[in-house]
Amino acid sequence: MPNETKKDIKSLLPAELEEEFAALGLPKFRAKQVFKWLSSGASSFDEMTDLSKDLRAKLGGIYHITVPAVLRRQTSASDGTEKFLWGLSDGNAVESVLMCYDYGNSVCVSSQVGCNMGCAFCASRGGKIRDLRPSEILDQVLWTEKETGKKVSNIVMMGIGEPLDNFENVERFLRLVNCPEGLNIGMRHISLSTCGLVPGIDRLAELDLQLTLSVSLHAPDDETRTSLMPVDRRWNVAELTDACRRYFEKTGRRISFEYALIRGVNDSDAQADELAALMKKVRGHVNLIPLNEVDGSPLKPGDAKRFAAALKERGVNVTVRRRLGADIDAACGQLRKRTMKESR
């Protein structure tokens, strides 16, 4: 953790900020003003021109405002996708990606520095360094808006890290972006992706948020899934799909199952049969992802079109994810990986 002695003000929800300010003898509207400044990406109290100089100095003595540094920015020549590598206050770095669609602009954010889940196909395997704080997840959205001048309407938590392994901070981040006084992004415009931490899925179900949950399945059978995703040894496909079923029953929200197609590993007809049976059980839909090849990995992409057709024949609701930003390593984790390698 970064060891600032001052409090991280941007991680506070409006009600908490009001409480803090009340304890300092400040009226409620001051908290509202400051929250608004923070939500529009203010990087110092001095920018908050509707506060007196004395008050700015006082707040600056108590609170700290996180400010990420743009370490790298890459823009795709083909589709305008933009990828950022953000430097954090303790010298670590995380990535986010801005994707522009007809329906709006979507940012894919990271939730941890590194990741402990160790999925075989992922560029971010190799261990978690630390959890991101709510402010640091929020900064990826705020600074994308600041740097590009584009308004963000959608958020996907599919960057580096396992969001349900950083539950409290991720929940707080979701509530922060959801605040009407802040970015005001509706839960239905937010997706969260997990590798399948069953207790986290149950905990999320209890919150009963209207966000879209994506579950990284990648194989319908434990033999294959265990070989790709160590988490399967802890919670196998049956336990995972039971939790998904419970999630659907509690929230009424259909789950999207991510499936990165890997040639000769998870693309057989028998696996299409098994996947179809699972989708009947959980009432979910499959999002096929063409595997992004990671440097040094022997895993190769399968034929997504063919497998999508096989699933359709079996009555599965399936979409194939469009690839954006292929020319800028937009697959999460790849820019951080490359930059770390170069700096070594």
Ligand code: SAH
């Ligand atoms: N930890 C979370 C979220 C981060 S990964 C999770 O596992 O879901 C976001 C998605 O990208 C996951 O579905 C993950 O399995 C997938 N992914 C990771 N590496 C990939 C690669 N090389 N090609 C295609 N998809 C990949």
